[in-house]
Amino acid sequence: MYEETLTKIREAKPLIHHLTNWVTIYDCAQMTRAVGALPVMAHSEKEVADMTNAASALVLNIGTLTEPFVESMKIAAKKANEKKIPVVLDIVGCGATPLRSEKTVEILKDVHVDIIKGNSAEIASLAGAEAEVRGVEAIGLKGDIKDIAKELAKKENAVVVVTGKVDIITDGERVENCTYGDKIMGKLVGTGCMATSVIGSFAAASKDYVKSSLEALSFYGKRAELAAEKATGPMDFKNKFMDEVAR
Amino acid sequence: MYEETLTKIREAKPLIHHLTNWVTIYDCAQMTRAVGALPVMAHSEKEVADMTNAASALVLNIGTLTEPFVESMKIAAKKANEKKIPVVLDIVGCGATPLRSEKTVEILKDVHVDIIKGNSAEIASLAGAEAEVRGVEAIGLKGDIKDIAKELAKKENAVVVVTGKVDIITDGERVENCTYGDKIMGKLVGTGCMATSVIGSFAAASKDYVKSSLEALSFYGKRAELAAEKATGPMDFKNKFMDEVAR
Amino acid sequence: MYEETLTKIREAKPLIHHLTNWVTIYDCAQMTRAVGALPVMAHSEKEVADMTNAASALVLNIGTLTEPFVESMKIAAKKANEKKIPVVLDIVGCGATPLRSEKTVEILKDVHVDIIKGNSAEIASLAGAEAEVRGVEAIGLKGDIKDIAKELAKKENAVVVVTGKVDIITDGERVENCTYGDKIMGKLVGTGCMATSVIGSFAAASKDYVKSSLEALSFYGKRAELAAEKATGPMDFKNKFMDEVAR
Numbered sequence: 001m002y003e004e005t006l007t008k009i010r011e012a013k014p015l016i017h018h019l020t021n022w023v024t025i026y027d028c029a030q031m032t033r034a035v036g037a038l039p040v041m042a043h044s045e046k047e048v049a050d051m052t053n054a055a056s057a058l059v060l061n062i063g064t065l066t067e068p069f070v071e072s073m074k075i076a077a078k079k080a081n082e083k084k085i086p087v088v089l090d091i092v093g094c095g096a097t098p099l100r101s102e103k104t105v106e107i108l109k110d111v112h113v114d115i116i117k118g119n120s121a122e123i124a125s126l127a128g129a130e131a132e133v134r135g136v137e138a139i140g141l142k143g144d145i146k147d148i149a150k151e152l153a154k155k156e157n158a159v160v161v162v163t164g165k166v167d168i169i170t171d172g173e174r175v176e177n178c179t180y181g182d183k184i185m186g187k188l189v190g191t192g193c194m195a196t197s198v199i200g201s202f203a204a205a206s207k208d209y210v211k212s213s214l215e216a217l218s219f220y221g222k223r224a225e226l227a228a229e230k231a232t233g234p235m236d237f238k239n240k241f242m243d244e245v246a247r
Numbered sequence: 248m249y250e251e252t253l254t255k256i257r258e259a260k261p262l263i264h265h266l267t268n269w270v271t272i273y274d275c276a277q278m279t280r281a282v283g284a285l286p287v288m289a290h291s292e293k294e295v296a297d298m299t300n301a302a303s304a305l306v307l308n309i310g311t312l313t314e315p316f317v318e319s320m321k322i323a324a325k326k327a328n329e330k331k332i333p334v335v336l337d338i339v340g341c342g343a344t345p346l347r348s349e350k351t352v353e354i355l356k357d358v359h360v361d362i363i364k365g366n367s368a369e370i371a372s373l374a375g376a377e378a379e380v381r382g383v384e385a386i387g388l389k390g391d392i393k394d395i396a397k398e399l400a401k402k403e404n405a406v407v408v409v410t411g412k413v414d415i416i417t418d419g420e421r422v423e424n425c426t427y428g429d430k431i432m433g434k435l436v437g438t439g440c441m442a443t444s445v446i447g448s449f450a451a452a453s454k455d456y457v458k459s460s461l462e463a464l465s466f467y468g469k470r471a472e473l474a475a476e477k478a479t480g481p482m483d484f485k486n487k488f489m490d491e492v493a494r
Numbered sequence: 495m496y497e498e499t500l501t502k503i504r505e506a507k508p509l510i511h512h513l514t515n516w517v518t519i520y521d522c523a524q525m526t527r528a529v530g531a532l533p534v535m536a537h538s539e540k541e542v543a544d545m546t547n548a549a550s551a552l553v554l555n556i557g558t559l560t561e562p563f564v565e566s567m568k569i570a571a572k573k574a575n576e577k578k579i580p581v582v583l584d585i586v587g588c589g590a591t592p593l594r595s596e597k598t599v600e601i602l603k604d605v606h607v608d609i610i611k612g613n614s615a616e617i618a619s620l621a622g623a624e625a626e627v628r629g630v631e632a633i634g635l636k637g638d639i640k641d642i643a644k645e646l647a648k649k650e651n652a653v654v655v656v657t658g659k660v661d662i663i664t665d666g667e668r669v670e671n672c673t674y675g676d677k678i679m680g681k682l683v684g685t686g687c688m689a690t691s692v693i694g695s696f697a698a699a700s701k702d703y704v705k706s707s708l709e710a711l712s713f714y715g716k717r718a719e720l721a722a723e724k725a726t727g728p729m730d731f732k733n734k735f736m737d738e739v740a741r
Contacts, residue, residue: 235486481527
């Protein structure tokens with residue numbers, strides 16, 4: 001199901017350039033390495049274009065955004081657009097503060113994002129639907145998230161990935177679901193961010209981002225299930241999960 | 248002893264807004280999640296007030312402070328004061344450099360801090376007593392730390408928490424001690440910072456900050472003891488400790 | 495072989511001031527603590543000189559460099575030069591972008607660095623040899639890395655440490671090799687950065703930086719071998735490795 005793409009990643013070792021948050025930055029790097037790609041984290045406005053120029057995918061994450069950091073994201077994304085490598089944007093906390101909502105909109109206006117990823121409340125908030133985001137957590141929303149995601153995908157000409165108990169992946173026409181994963185993931189900080197790194201790594205190996213995102217989340221969820229079986233708590237799960245992915 | 252407050256936290260899932268250091272930021276987030284609260288880390292001056300506005304407690308930590316970062320702390324704390332949610336300040340390395348001492352004093356002058364937390368040398372240094380801080384480590388001090396803490400609490404109209412072999416918690420009148428914990432904690436980076444996140448989470452569920460801090464440290468110390476029994480080294484302890492807390 | 499120096503470190507508990515990257519900052523701190531030294535991470539231009547003034551070694555790492563961060567590095571290094579404490583520079587990703595190469599050269603021009611450390615492609619790139627760096631990973635190089643390292647050491651009047659399957663340590667005249675370690679280290683983010691913290695800790699306890707670096711890498715590699723024997727994956731290795739070092 002995802003074996004072929006995984007093999008491609010492990011052979012090509014694509015460089016995945018991240019501009020991510022300071023909370024889960026190590027986990028994103030190690031998860032990328034575990035998948036078989038090469039992570040690099042670089043955010044100075046003086047080098048992001050050069051680093052993206054050497055990369056096969058760009059992963060953006062607004063988890064601890066600042067204005068200069070978003071400027072660096074845009075410089076990197078412009079280079080990625082120019083080079084036609086995939087740009088993945090994780091809209092962490094979109095809807096929780098005006099800054100996060102405004103900057104998400106600004107990024108989507110100024111550069112092309114290939115894959116927009118968030119939890120249901122973040123995606124709904126971006127789409128203009130009513131939703132409650134507490135910090136970086138989805139608390140509730142009104143409306144059907146599948147329809148909301150499809151509309152957003154059409155509007156932004158992007159693949160939209162909504163993570164949750166059932167992940168939804170859509171380009172506005174096709175809709176795929178992914179049901180793999182384990183509830184322990186909800187007790188661990190960073191599972192969303194790490195998923196984005198995996199989505200970025202798979203996107204580097206394929207031009208069909210609906211398929212690559214479905215593969216990424218299926219791989220991620222199935223390895224998580226294997227780790228969860230043996231885990232005695234969230235941190236034990238994290239260690240085992242990363243090592244399952246590395247297999 | 249702390250079960251009731253713990254249950255309240257796990258039911259209400261209060262948002263704990265952190266402006267913390269870049270070393271232990273993940274551990275603070277995961278420890279907060281393990282307690283049952285929701286962590287969020289946000290430091291842009293453009294969003295800290297909005298994020299604090301949605302939060303139930305604010306945790307500040309000067310471990311890797313810069314001047315702009317301290318400005319963000321003050322903006323957040325002003326909002327917290329306005330909303331009457333607790334502000335916890337971990338004065339990491341206070342006394343080690345003039346910047347840390349000056350900024351600690353500046354924060355305490357400009358905003359109200361409900362709980363001031365540090366090791367004995369940091370607290371003594373802030374109180375004007377003679378103390379040696381090596382980096383972020385307490386090396387020695389002159390005078391009785393209990394008296395020093397009581398005076399500081401009165402002066403700052405705050406609860407003062409001094410961590411060490413025996414933790415001291417005082418509002419200047421009442422003095423509580425906490426003796427739980429294990430010596431392996433001294434071999435692990437981050438145990439002080441994580442304790443502050445737990446103190447913040449418990450403060451979110453109670454208005455009696457002497458009691459809530461005592462509960463927080465008792466809970467923290469007892470779970471640490473359980474983990475230490477089975478731990479084969481500091482990192483193994485860390486994983487097991489976080490998972491004991493998550494139970 | 496390294497026991498005497500290790501004992502000295504554990505008795506003196508030297509403060510190792512780091513200006514490092516945001517990816518592996520926790521791991522560098524915990525590795526330093528595990529060795530027996532005291533880590534401190536501080537990067538504000540307003541306190542780096544004061545913190546270095548209290549330190550026994552300075553560790554610089556350009557893994558997530560920005561221009562202001564490099565300015566802080568230079569302020570700290572000037573103080574270290576003045577105090578005659580060792581400065582270790584890990585040139586992460588040198589050669590991957592012009593910024594990294596330029597800033598490495600700039601640091602080496604403006605301050606004295608006692609130990610320059612990188613992988614073969616980073617060192618070759620700095621020395622002006624042909625090399626390919628993908629992100630922070632050595633992909634290939636032309637020429638004999640031993641000769642390149644010797645020339646660089648002479649030119650910079652520094653000890654050069656090249657990490658890889660066989661580590662090379664040279665001051666331009668003496669050349670030492672270290673063959674300890676395990677291939678699982680290549681699957682874990684941060685093994686290079688943590689090695690630099692250990693090199694810094696050992697340099698704090700000795701003035702012969704060829705000998706201290708050889709001891710540091712031998713200690714590091716042998717403990718890694720012990721951990722690797724029992725490890726079930728890269729993250730399990732990381733936890734066990736740090737705990738082996740802490741013994």
